[in-house]
Amino acid sequence: MKLQLDIEKRQGDFSLKVKTELSGERVGIFGASGSGKSTLIHLISGLTRPDAGRIELDGDCLFDSTKGIDLSPEKRRIALVFQQATLFPHLGVKANLLYGYKRCKPAGRRIGPEAVIKALDLEHLVGRGVGKLSGGEKQRVALGRAVLANPRLLVMDEPLSALDDSLRYQIIPYLRSVSEEFGIPCLFISHSLTEMRLMTEQVMVIKKGSLDELTTPNKLARASMALSPHGYLNLLRLSNPSVREGLHHYPWGNQELILSEGRKEGASLFELSSRDIILFKNHPEAISARNLLECNVMELFDADGRKGVVLESDGKTLVAEIVRAAAEELGVTPGATVFAAIKASAFRRLG
Amino acid sequence: MKLQLDIEKRQGDFSLKVKTELSGERVGIFGASGSGKSTLIHLISGLTRPDAGRIELDGDCLFDSTKGIDLSPEKRRIALVFQQATLFPHLGVKANLLYGYKRCKPAGRRIGPEAVIKALDLEHLVGRGVGKLSGGEKQRVALGRAVLANPRLLVMDEPLSALDDSLRYQIIPYLRSVSEEFGIPCLFISHSLTEMRLMTEQVMVIKKGSLDELTTPNKLARASMALSPHGYLNLLRLSNPSVREGLHHYPWGNQELILSEGRKEGASLFELSSRDIILFKNHPEAISARNLLECNVMELFDADGRKGVVLESDGKTLVAEIVRAAAEELGVTPGATVFAAIKASAFRRLG
Amino acid sequence: MNLTPEDLAAIALSMKIAVTATAISLPFGFATAWLMVFRPFRGKMLLEVFINLPLTLPPVVIGYFLLLLLGRNGWLGQALSSLGIELVFTWKAAVLASATVGFPLLVRSIRLGMESIDRQLLEASRSLGAPWFDTLVTVILPLSLRGMVAGSSLMFARSLGEFGATIIVAGNIPGLTQTIPLAIYDYASSPAGTSMALSLCLVSVALSVTVLSVHEVLGKKLEHGRRT
């Protein structure tokens, strides 16, 4: 996806003005409540008409006020999932799911209903009417409906805020894999950095209606490491564990990571907070943390008073977070060797 | 609040049957999506009529199918905040906020508009119409409206899921303090254990329409320590820090906690994950973690393959989480002395 | 287009009757619609049929029934007459005829508006301490305004055109009970009156254009008001 934006829109007191170029398969829009995220995607999908400007997607012009081009929403083929599930009240769950699917040319149908219904855990709901669903159930149906439209771009406006954690992390990897396997690019709005990290490769940060920054979720995560409650989240894709005494021993470079959760088959994705890594100058004895990794310090970065430490071991990296005083005291400088202690329970399996 | 429930309700395939007695000022209802949480509070607040049974609040009978009692919703004075903000579309923000307030006898008005508007950060929205609010803004107004009704019981159905983290944790302590200061009991629905811990003192867990467990959020948190992504959250109320080198040194019992964030004045609430505590048998040298506390092991508990370790120092407690193998290796048994290492950045200020 | 003083009187009278009939019917129409939408009760069907009768029956028949009811020997007529109120052959009878004929239109419009109110708003209102009557006035009423505006414009227009029932209960007395349609009827009955009849038709159309414009603007304002 390559999305070129140069648009303006006034709405009462609020005015939005964005000029940028987004590229990547999964792009996030990040910003505080009221910063104009929803407004922006309404403009992109053709549901609201910009006051002026130009929108181009993958070389096709969707809107151009000077040339008088304004492609209708269905021609843009940008499927939306709204903040609040908007299911068709007169249709059942199944008909809702298939609404966009039926309207997609058979040649363009790369994703089928069975896979989506299974992945979103909707099997038992398919026969129901939409009035009889709980909040979370509704949102899953809305998600499935959008994916099944086999759109050219999938736009999601905080689609997961109505879901509980276990569902959320069950759905995220699926959304991502749908996007990856079938090559559907996504525009993903969220105020959760974790979701952003998992879903997107590039992030557009907007602030009071204008572009604040175009960055990667990684950089954004590093920058907001100090502010985020979970620091910087290391994402680790690990596989082939051996299980001993209920613990999963995963190979990691030439060392081993010991995790309390895991799955025998296939690869799993884990999240590890930068705050869950403790650094030692020397090898400590008798420690409750199961992992003690010998690493090199590759890089140091500042984030709002904290120090981010990029650790390296046999080509693998991890980001740890320490306070400045600790960095000085331990003599953490690029090239130094440190021991990183990580508890087996600090890893969180996402999918 | 003392809430006695003994009700039944069928809704299509779904049937709810709950018999229990809840007491405490802030009670949570916890359960998976579709388990019947929303249905339950509709019954309690009088918006849906149970098929049979009895509901009693603080000794007043609200509903009794055998005696034919069914108090109307406004007489129950149970204010609701719904999953999706339902603001009156014909009223402005201010009129929405004051809707319940105006209907409350002046004698019963213990909470005034100014405080609520300030706390929910609504000053700049007061003059607006409700159609011009973002999702999060709407939900804050709905919250304020319910609080201002000065209700006898405040029922909140996942009121925070539309808010971003910073707003969420700005509002939670306020909601809690409103409830505490003015003595408004709350019934709080959420699928976030963190919110639950912060908001409630007792939790009712429901599963597929029936009572699964009546417990405290603490116990629930301990029990689900292994499942929750953040382990068990220690909540610490700390005050009077001294600031040195950008770090906040808070007194904690006869020791000191070093935190990277903090506030000079007043008490602050911090959250510390059980997974952020690493235990050592012996005092380690040169460690990046700023805190190294000498503690006694008070108690050990099991949670789904993990060990919870309750640490004590001068009357203060902390819960750490280690894997069983570590517990054995370190010889962690009640009465033992261990060193707990905690990074300064592991603490998260909530309010 | 030159209108005689009698025509002008007819126009003024038509306006007066249409406005009065609409104004009087509004509260009843609102109450009836509310009953039908929010209060399940026995005999709802009966009320429904009764209200819609004037729609189904030819206006002349309605006029006849009204005359039977309000006339010298009708029970309502006798009761009123003992209070010193004479209705038949006065403009008040025309108001009654218009109100009867337009009422089903009014109720149906208000009902449609009410049925689209989100029930959760009513739940919110009740739980915030509003008794049903309060909810009715502060939530249902304002959210029904569009329906009421639509219904009253329908009713007003219908009143302007009411002929069959009016001429029976009110008579066709120039200057006293002769409304625009009755005047048109008088003119159209003689070959020479056609042009005068057309003039009055134009006046009638102009009046309803005005009313519809006002209502359109009101409707827009209401919608806008919700957004602002």
Added chain:
Amino acid sequence: MNLTPEDLAAIALSMKIAVTATAISLPFGFATAWLMVFRPFRGKMLLEVFINLPLTLPPVVIGYFLLLLLGRNGWLGQALSSLGIELVFTWKAAVLASATVGFPLLVRSIRLGMESIDRQLLEASRSLGAPWFDTLVTVILPLSLRGMVAGSSLMFARSLGEFGATIIVAGNIPGLTQTIPLAIYDYASSPAGTSMALSLCLVSVALSVTVLSVHEVLGKKLEHGRRT
């Protein structure tokens, strides 16, 4: 209550005319309402006024206008007559009269229903690949059904009671164009016919009760359908 064969014919004819008028008007009513609600265009006010004219003008006047339009010298009458279609004095003219008189009621009901459709549903539909026409048929249409049911019941009832315009364009020919209201008019002309006129009134009421019940049940089903 014994009805003559002519009465029975009048009843059958009334039914046929009301059903046909309603059925023919529905698609036009829907299209018009859609235009008014979802398509801002110039001259909307004009269309609005034009549609509502039949409400404002006395039915007799509408009858005359229709007669002028469809008659020997009317442009529509001439066009149809060259195609071999004769309308005046046939039941088709009565259908036209009923349709004209009931159309504003139909449109207004459908509009009210349409106005309460959540715009985000339309946005969802468009973004899922439905062109405007598809959205119209698969979202707006089903969500307008309640308004259409309400409107067509109004229109049906109004058609059953239509007198003034019908007698002028269709005449009052027993067995051919004499509907229930015209038969009532005939009976009422002699005092001896009063009881027969009343019988026909009862039939008319019974018919509209039936239609209203059917519509009530349909409306319930629609609402229920959405919940289930």
Added chain:
Amino acid sequence: QINLSAAASLKDALNEITAAYQATHPGTTFRKNYAASSALAGQIEQGAPADVYISANVKWMKYLEEKKLVELSSVRTFAFNELVFAGATAQKVTGMNDLQKLGRIGIGSPKSVPAGDYAMQAIVKSGLEPKLTGKLVMAKDVRESLMYAELGEVDGSFVYRTDARLARKAKILFVVPGKLYPQIVYPAALTVSGARNADAKSFYDWLKGRESKTILKKYGFSVK
């Protein structure tokens, strides 16, 4: 087939007349259209099928004559009627002068109802107009003013003799003297298309005959 457009007040008499005609002329069918004379004239003008037109007043016949829509040679008087005053009042009313004693008086709207026009002329001629204005209740047609009298809403109404005969409660109180108003005639004519219809012509001729006159008399019309 004969298309008959006739004033509604002639309905009962004409129904019997056409039945009698059909008895002697099997195979002839009628399409009868009874409405107000003005409506019928308008319909004929707009090409509605009509062979025979019988109006309740001369005005509309004249109108059609001017428009050359009726066969001029065929226009003739079909029947005569008389104006009476009928009511259910207990008061003694025997002549025009007694009207002042009464409360409300029913009358067809003079502008649109011929009977009302005639009645108004009678009132003016007898010099009662200033005393009666305010008491007069204008009705849409004769039947309506008779209905007012039947229901007692008015003390009495000016109506045709033919209508008054059918009333139950209202009795004829007096016959309005013929010198007070012009003669009431029902003109009849063949329309232009009717003149080409052999059936219509033969029916129209038959109407002049004794049989039809007997029936008209039976319903209270006078014939010459």
